[in-house]
Amino acid sequence: MPRELLKGNEAMAEAAIRVGLEAYFGYPITPQTEILEWMSRRMPELGRVFVQAESELGAVNMVYGAACTGARVMSSSSSPGVSLMMEGLSYIAGTELPVVLIDIMRGGPGLGNIAPSQGDYNQMVHGGGHGDYHPIVLAPATVQEAVDLTVEAFDLAEKYRNLVFVVADGNVGQIMEPAELPAMREVKRATPEWALTGAEGRERRFLSSIYIDPVYEEVTNKRLQERWLEIQQNEVRYREYYLEDADLVVIGFGTAGRIALTAVRAARAEGIRAGLLRPVALSPYPYAAIDELAKRASAFLVVEMNAGQMLEDVQRAVAGRVPVDFYGRMGGMVPFPDEILDEIRRVAREPRAQADPRVAWLKRLEKVLPH
Amino acid sequence: MAATEQLVYERPHSLSETPNSYCPGCTHGVAHHLIAEVLDEMNLRERTIGVAPVGCSVFAYNYFNMDFAEAAHGRAPAMATGLKRLQPGRIVFTYQGDGDLASIGMGEIVHAAGRGELITVIFINNANYGMTGGQMAPTTLPGQKTTSSPYGRDVETAGYPIRMAELLATLEGAAYVVRRSLHDPKNIRLAKKALHTAFEAQVRGLGFSMVELLSTCPTNWGLTPLEALKWLEQNMLPAFPLGDYKVSPSLAGTRP
Ligand SMILES: Cc1ncc(C[n+]2csc(CCOP(=O)(O)OP(=O)(O)O)c2C)c(N)n1
Ligand code: SF4
Numbered sequence: 251m252p253r254e255l256l257k258g259n260e261a262m263a264e265a266a267i268r269v270g271l272e273a274y275f276g277y278p279i280t281p282q283t284e285i286l287e288w289m290s291r292r293m294p295e296l297g298r299v300f301v302q303a304e305s306e307l308g309a310v311n312m313v314y315g316a317a318c319t320g321a322r323v324m325s326s327s328s329s330p331g332v333s334l335m336m337e338g339l340s341y342i343a344g345t346e347l348p349v350v351l352i353d354i355m356r357g358g359p360g361l362g363n364i365a366p367s368q369g370d371y372n373q374m375v376h377g378g379g380h381g382d383y384h385p386i387v388l389a390p391a392t393v394q395e396a397v398d399l400t401v402e403a404f405d406l407a408e409k410y411r412n413l414v415f416v417v418a419d420g421n422v423g424q425i426m427e428p429a430e431l432p433a434m435r436e437v438k439r440a441t442p443e444w445a446l447t448g449a450e451g452r453e454r455r456f457l458s459s460i461y462i463d464p465v466y467e468e469v470t471n472k473r474l475q476e477r478w479l480e481i482q483q484n485e486v487r488y489r490e491y492y493l494e495d496a497d498l499v500v501i502g503f504g505t506a507g508r509i510a511l512t513a514v515r516a517a518r519a520e521g522i523r524a525g526l527l528r529p530v531a532l533s534p535y536p537y538a539a540i541d542e543l544a545k546r547a548s549a550f551l552v553v554e555m556n557a558g559q560m561l562e563d564v565q566r567a568v569a570g571r572v573p574v575d576f577y578g579r580m581g582g583m584v585p586f587p588d589e590i591l592d593e594i595r596r597v598a599r600e601p602r603a604q605a606d607p608r609v610a611w612l613k614r615l616e617k618v619l620p621h
Numbered sequence: 622m623a624a625t626e627q628l629v630y631e632r633p634h635s636l637s638e639t640p641n642s643y644c645p646g647c648t649h650g651v652a653h654h655l656i657a658e659v660l661d662e663m664n665l666r667e668r669t670i671g672v673a674p675v676g677c678s679v680f681a682y683n684y685f686n687m688d689f690a691e692a693a694h695g696r697a698p699a700m701a702t703g704l705k706r707l708q709p710g711r712i713v714f715t716y717q718g719d720g721d722l723a724s725i726g727m728g729e730i731v732h733a734a735g736r737g738e739l740i741t742v743i744f745i746n747n748a749n750y751g752m753t754g755g756q757m758a759p760t761t762l763p764g765q766k767t768t769s770s771p772y773g774r775d776v777e778t779a780g781y782p783i784r785m786a787e788l789l790a791t792l793e794g795a796a797y798v799v800r801r802s803l804h805d806p807k808n809i810r811l812a813k814k815a816l817h818t819a820f821e822a823q824v825r826g827l828g829f830s831m832v833e834l835l836s837t838c839p840t841n842w843g844l845t846p847l848e849a850l851k852w853l854e855q856n857m858l859p860a861f862p863l864g865d866y867k868v869s870p871s872l873a874g875t876r877p
Contacts, residue, residue: 299706301702318703337693341693449667455688458673
């Protein structure tokens with residue numbers, strides 16, 4: 251396929267369509283609405299299902315019902331809409347159905363704003379809905395990666411009968427970049443042996459997340475945990491930049507990771523031995539890779555577009571062996587490469603072990619924020 | 622002389638062998654039977670997918686002998702929408718209580734009807750939340766005592782009962798919306814006819830269909846099964862008039 255100039259949201263929508271999406275259910279919310287609009291035009295044209303739901307609550311439960319038929323289905327939303335979907339996502343996890351959800355994150359909490367943010371990290375990675383379940387969470391940093399991860403999301407969802415979230419900040423959703431889309435594939439139409447299709451000439455089936463006898467709920471939970479172990483073993487994904495001899499390891503995902511890369515290159519030009527690890531899957535998280543780096547680097551700097559939600563996962567992996575510092579912008583603000591470069595210089599100059607690097611970070615932020 | 626054996630009744634094939642867990646005298650069981658008989662008579666069992674609610678009928682998927690999904694509280698119409706859109710050749714129905722449909726699931730039911738979703742909804746109105754122990758529902762009558770309206774439903778603070786059949790009948794997407802009752806044999810027969818017509822509306826692709834069934838909850842009403850039937854007749858019938866609120870002209874003359 252040729253490379254085309256594509257907008258992130260539309261590219262993800264079209265990628266899903268080309269790999270055989272059978273149904274889309276969604277509700278408008280900026281900055282993801284282009285996905286819904288793209289689907290509203292393309293899906294009927296291809297004789298596939300598109301429904302604009304009455305709310306994200308409606309959308310997620312339509313996806314839930316549609317997934318019960320074994321079809322390739324998805325929804326998309328942005329932070330407040332995803333919050334509303336949490337009930338349904340927990341049910342889908344409990345019913346062990348393959349579902350893909352794209353979250354184009356925006357500034358929060360509350361109604362917040364429509365600017366790019368990474369404030370949904372905890373909500374997406376560490377649950378959000380009730381009960382013990384683990385979604386696979388993929389975080390693209392470019393339009394091309396958004397396309398590729400959307401394609402992969404469906405395969406992963408079906409392979410593990412698991413939720414897969416593609417979480418991109420509004421920047422990835424809105425940016426236009428050259429990217430290559432997958433070729434148009436046939437819709438698969440294979441029906442898994444658990445799908446609800448009407449009990450014609452076979453035993454009845456039911457799909458539910460209810461196990462009223464706790465004994466069986468525990469059995470189900472054990473199965474979910476074992477699947478999660480398998481996912482952790484197989485599906486860790488990250489990108490490394492200049493890490494071979496890095497003394498200072500920067501960690502950032504999505505847009506923050508991408509901006510950090512520019513800063514790391516500038517730091518290298520100044521002779522600072524910095525490198526970047528960019529988690530591509532946020533769940534499962536690359537703990538082992540970070541553990542290895544902690545054995546040879548002398549400091550870490552975590553960069554996020556939130557108040558340090560992923561920081562806590564890095565701290566867990568580093569386990570106090572070397573200082574872990576933090577720089578973040580919040581509420582829809584995006585850091586400039588220069589800001590991150592300053593942080594890299596500071597940490598390279600004097601790596602400081604701190605119980606919570608956010609205390610000093612909030613102080614430093616005062617210089618940047620309006621009074 | 623050897624007596625000849627004559628089969629006068631058998632369990633509908635659309636019901637499973639699993640004994641249900643409804644309280645004695647509860648009309649949930651009657652509603653299940655009627656649905657199963659209608660699906661048998663219309664030869665739809667193997668083509669049907671049901672959606673169970675959260676409420677006393679949460680285990681409906683065990684009692685019906687057909688494919689079933691179990692929805693979140695109130696979300697059955699949305700789940701049914703997803704199922705039906707992906708399986709347009711199948712018959713999809715939801716079975717929902719009044720807390721499920723008229724309170725927490727009000728958004729989902731109104732929009733499913735508004736879209737003219739080709740699903741059939743069986744709505745059990747028993748004027749309270751059965752499963753959680755008899756709290757006030759949107760259908761609780763003014764002055765009716767429940768565990769969360771211990772002084773009787775005070776319309777000043779808790780508002781008035783919501784009449785779902787009347788409300789949904791105003792929507793153009795609805796092809797068939799009626800209210801029936803399960804308090805005596807005559808009404809049970811009429812309820813069965815209505816269920817038949819409701820499924821017929823779906824088979825013929827006419828639009829959304831709903832049968833509201835006035836139902837008893839002897840356990841939480843604190844009445845014997847017989848007293849409960851009387852209470853329904855005396856108190857619920859005046860508040861929830863039986864009738865056909867929307868009948869698509871294409872359904873004229875459809876009677877089993
Ligand atoms: C989100 C959510 N809120 C509350 C509940 C608790 N709950 C379970 S059943 C029920 C009420 C059911 O009443 P109704 O729909 O009238 O059905 P009935 O039991 O009377 O048949 C409630 C509130 C729940 N399961 N989920
Ligand atoms: S609690 Fe009420 S509605 Fe529930 S099974 Fe018992 S009688 Fe029926």
